Amino acid sequence: MTIPAPREDLKSDNDVPVPPDSTDGEGPGDVVLRLTDVVKTFPGVRALDGVQLEVRAGEVHCLLGQNGAGKSTLIKTLAGVHHADGGEITWLGEPFAPATPQAAMRAGIATIYQELDLVDDLSVAENAFLGHEDSRLGFTRRRSTAAKTREILSRLGHGEIPPRQAVRSLPAAGKQVVSMARALSHDARLIVMDEPSAVLAHDEVENLFRIIRELTAQGIAVIYISHRLEEIREIGDRVTVLKDGRTTAANLPARSTPTRDLVSRMTGRTIEYVFPPRRPAEQRDPLLVVDGLSRTGEFADASLTVAPGEIVGIAGLVGSGRSELLETIFGARRADSGTVTLDGKRITSVGSAVRKGMGMAPEERKSQALLLDEPVYKNMTLASFSTFAKAGFTDAGGERKAAERTAEALELRPRDVSRPIRTLSGGNQQKVVVGRWLLEDTKLLLLDEPTRGVDVGARAELYQVIHDLAERGVGVLLVSSEVPEVLGLADRVLVMREGRIIHEAPAGAIDEDAVLDMIMAGSLTTESILEGEPA
Amino acid sequence: MTTQTAPPEAPAKQERRKLDENTLRNLGLVGVLVLLIVVGIITKPDLYSDPTWVKNNFLTILQQASAIGVVTVGMTFVIIGGGIDLSVGAIIALAGVWATTLATQSYGAGGMIFTALVVGIAVGLVNGVLISYGKLVPFIATLAMLVAARGLAAQISAKQTQVSANDFINSLASERLLGIPLLVWILFLVVAAGWVLLNRTTFGRRTVAVGGNPEAARLAGINVKRHTLLLYALSGLCCGIAAIMLTSQATSAQAAMANLYELDAIAAAIIGGTLLSGGRGTIVGALFGVLVFSTITNLFAINNLSTEVQNMVKGAIIVLAVLIQQFRYKSLTQLFKR
Numbered sequence A: 001m002t003i004p005a006p007r008e009d010l011k012s013d014n015d016v017p018v019p020p021d022s023t024d025g026e027g028p029g030d031v032v033l034r035l036t037d038v039v040k041t042f043p044g045v046r047a048l049d050g051v052q053l054e055v056r057a058g059e060v061h062c063l064l065g066q067n068g069a070g071k072s073t074l075i076k077t078l079a080g081v082h083h084a085d086g087g088e089i090t091w092l093g094e095p096f097a098p099a100t101p102q103a104a105m106r107a108g109i110a111t112i113y114q115e116l117d118l119v120d121d122l123s124v125a126e127n128a129f130l131g132h133e134d135s136r137l138g139f140t141r142r143r144s145t146a147a148k149t150r151e152i153l154s155r156l157g158h159g160e161i162p163p164r165q166a167v168r169s170l171p172a173a174g175k176q177v178v179s180m181a182r183a184l185s186h187d188a189r190l191i192v193m194d195e196p197s198a199v200l201a202h203d204e205v206e207n208l209f210r211i212i213r214e215l216t217a218q219g220i221a222v223i224y225i226s227h228r229l230e231e232i233r234e235i236g237d238r239v240t241v242l243k244d245g246r247t248t249a250a251n252l253p254a255r256s257t258p259t260r261d262l263v264s265r266m267t268g269r270t271i272e273y274v275f276p277p278r279r280p281a282e283q284r285d286p287l288l289v290v291d292g293l294s295r296t297g298e299f300a301d302a303s304l305t306v307a308p309g310e311i312v313g314i315a316g317l318v319g320s321g322r323s324e325l326l327e328t329i330f331g332a333r334r335a336d337s338g339t340v341t342l343d344g345k346r347i348t349s350v351g352s353a354v355r356k357g358m359g360m361a362p363e364e365r366k367s368q369a370l371l372l373d374e375p376v377y378k379n380m381t382l383a384s385f386s387t388f389a390k391a392g393f394t395d396a397g398g399e400r401k402a403a404e405r406t407a408e409a410l411e412l413r414p415r416d417v418s419r420p421i422r423t424l425s426g427g428n429q430q431k432v433v434v435g436r437w438l439l440e441d442t443k444l445l446l447l448d449e450p451t452r453g454v455d456v457g458a459r460a461e462l463y464q465v466i467h468d469l470a471e472r473g474v475g476v477l478l479v480s481s482e483v484p485e486v487l488g489l490a491d492r493v494l495v496m497r498e499g500r501i502i503h504e505a506p507a508g509a510i511d512e513d514a515v516l517d518m519i520m521a522g523s524l525t526t527e528s529i530l531e532g533e534p535a
Numbered sequence B: 001m002t003t004q005t006a007p008p009e010a011p012a013k014q015e016r017r018k019l020d021e022n023t024l025r026n027l028g029l030v031g032v033l034v035l036l037i038v039v040g041i042i043t044k045p046d047l048y049s050d051p052t053w054v055k056n057n058f059l060t061i062l063q064q065a066s067a068i069g070v071v072t073v074g075m076t077f078v079i080i081g082g083g084i085d086l087s088v089g090a091i092i093a094l095a096g097v098w099a100t101t102l103a104t105q106s107y108g109a110g111g112m113i114f115t116a117l118v119v120g121i122a123v124g125l126v127n128g129v130l131i132s133y134g135k136l137v138p139f140i141a142t143l144a145m146l147v148a149a150r151g152l153a154a155q156i157s158a159k160q161t162q163v164s165a166n167d168f169i170n171s172l173a174s175e176r177l178l179g180i181p182l183l184v185w186i187l188f189l190v191v192a193a194g195w196v197l198l199n200r201t202t203f204g205r206r207t208v209a210v211g212g213n214p215e216a217a218r219l220a221g222i223n224v225k226r227h228t229l230l231l232y233a234l235s236g237l238c239c240g241i242a243a244i245m246l247t248s249q250a251t252s253a254q255a256a257m258a259n260l261y262e263l264d265a266i267a268a269a270i271i272g273g274t275l276l277s278g279g280r281g282t283i284v285g286a287l288f289g290v291l292v293f294s295t296i297t298n299l300f301a302i303n304n305l306s307t308e309v310q311n312m313v314k315g316a317i318i319v320l321a322v323l324i325q326q327f328r329y330k331s332l333t334q335l336f337k338r
């Protein structure tokens, strides 16, 4: 099987020198946390099946593993959300079994969860101190809470977020910052981060790493989960690899272990790193024509085309207006001016977009895409169940079969499509969101961060699926924070900055550094998280 | 490619667990029903020793459950779809009064039924428009409708009781088919249609999607506003049907009829396992919820107890039923953890 992956992985094998301090994967401090043979079962699934883990003070310990390997379950067991069914956890030399999340926090373990867990209607400060409010005689001390929150936020490089603002009005990256502030509001000795970078843009990730370095310098341990190997190389000290709920490798040096080894321990196979080769698309009349589309405060005068069988990628930072542009093309937001036409017909609403053959995988899967209580197959057919139906009567059998085929194609784990989707791991939920539109007779697919939280192997599957779709004549418009992904997948690249398309080029005619220079150039700094978002 | 090491029987187990959750809840409600009957036998052994009385009493319970049962089916749809309808009792009153004016009665039974259904649907549509296009909160919109529709009903009827002189309408409550009252047949038909609509049609699938995650439904191309509108119209339609049923039972209609039906219908739906926040619910459960309430009413009637005591017991039962459900759900998941 040929498995493509971002280009850095190619580089990282050869170019990254072994730093002198990571000899034999020894971390700097004493062991603070040790897990031995930890087991956790859910109905029908052994999520953890004998996990070993050792974390030292002041180190960044990375957890690697495919979607559904058990990473989130592991850290939820540490956080007191789940309770282990077997095995031993030792924290600071004592046996440790937190009954509740509060207990874990009091013991000094703070967690940033994969799915944001903020209360939308509370303010930034209230969210940061939720559960351990600063209070006197039951009255919250709003002023001192706000002051403390402001201090933490400026430590995080985001002093511009007002502590009293409602979390609802923050963009995704802003919410991630609030989650981080919450973790820092505890006097934690271990901070666990479950895919914190998934919703962050390039410069935000740098910022995150700066904070992590500050933390570890104070002797605080960090458990860091990410599917991006290049991040693990940059920030990690040691790596533990999980596969099917088991530790397959422990305490590997993060910088010097060859990518090949990491991947084969994660997946049990070796993977070749290339994007599928693209045939040059023949000149065809455009399928999608966007002309002068604008929305005040979000993006202005956006014009672009996508031809049948063409993959067009948009590179840009979070907050550059790319998601808003995509949603407006899809009819989910109303344009102030400009037009969208598909096959010569105007698109004015989501309904008309879907009827005419457009599909969109939105950015936030939990709030925008999933029916958490419903089974996988009903989530998969959410956009297409009426096409399966006869005279208004649904065809559950047919839907299930079609969903099973898609699950197969996307390597959904577990494969069973009748499980409630809330029991799937984050990456597998993402596959369902993308898979939804493979069932439709889609002519044009809009993908907003389609590989967020998806592991290396499955990411390759998704790339292949996107390719196959294009080969079949489907037009694809793709937004991604990962520049190599845009460059590797797309035929044509658009660069977006501050709500404007500033550059357009064939993917072969532009390289990563050039794109990064353009999207960062001068203006946009980390301070801009609040701009370009409607309150 | 290796997959998650799940035992092969895992899928079946999952299905069964979900099935069990609903079946168990319904079994629990059946248990409550049996318990209530046992209480009846203990308190009135002499009545229960007469088989014809027992049979007729059961039919009475069903007949008394019929109108509220029909309303509850509509209410269940609205709640699964993420809304609430506080105006059902008022819609019934308005539809009943409008269908029994002298002018309407002059068109015969067909005219009366047509009027009741159209009034019900129309008021439901107004609710729906206010909520989906006017962006009013369902609680507020239907609360306003509750007040307004009862007011209009009082206006039309001049606060008088309007007697139904139509034999066909009146016979609905007295006639039987195969030994079962016609009103009970109507209830069964509506419940069966509701079950099919919820579980086997695209309409039902949309209802669950709209209530479970409106944004996801919208981005999947479902017209959330139109569907919300239709849900309130459906509830209105059920109220129209119920208006005819109640009119035939009383052989009259008045502005104060179907008082507090909204509370009974909501309570029955919730007891039956419908999530008040939307996205989940069952029609069969709702029917059992209604039957529990009408059995209690019956139990109090045969023991000559006051409605005040009855209401207190009803309140207690609602709380108890929800508590039991939560407990059962937890212990069930606990069981499967082993």
Ligand SMILES: Nc1ncnc2c1ncn2[C@@H]1O[C@H](COP(=O)(O)OP(=O)(O)OP(=O)(O)O)[C@@H](O)[C@H]1O
Pocket (backbone or CB within 6 Å): A042, A043, A045, A046, A047, A065, A066, A067, A068, A069, A070, A071, A072, A073, A074, A114, A413, A414, A422, A423, A424, A425, A426, A427, A428, A453, A455, B004
């Ligand atoms: N509440 C639950 N009930 C049942 N099964 C669950 C539950 N939570 C997780 N699982 C299952 O446990 C396994 C491990 O899931 P987990 O979320 O820990 O994976 P992960 O390694 O974090 O994956 P990802 O990279 O996609 O986030 C999966 O097979 C998942 O389906």
Ligand SMILES: [Mg+2]
Pocket (backbone or CB within 6 Å): A071, A072, A073, A114, A194, A425, A426, A427
């Ligand atoms: Mg996870």
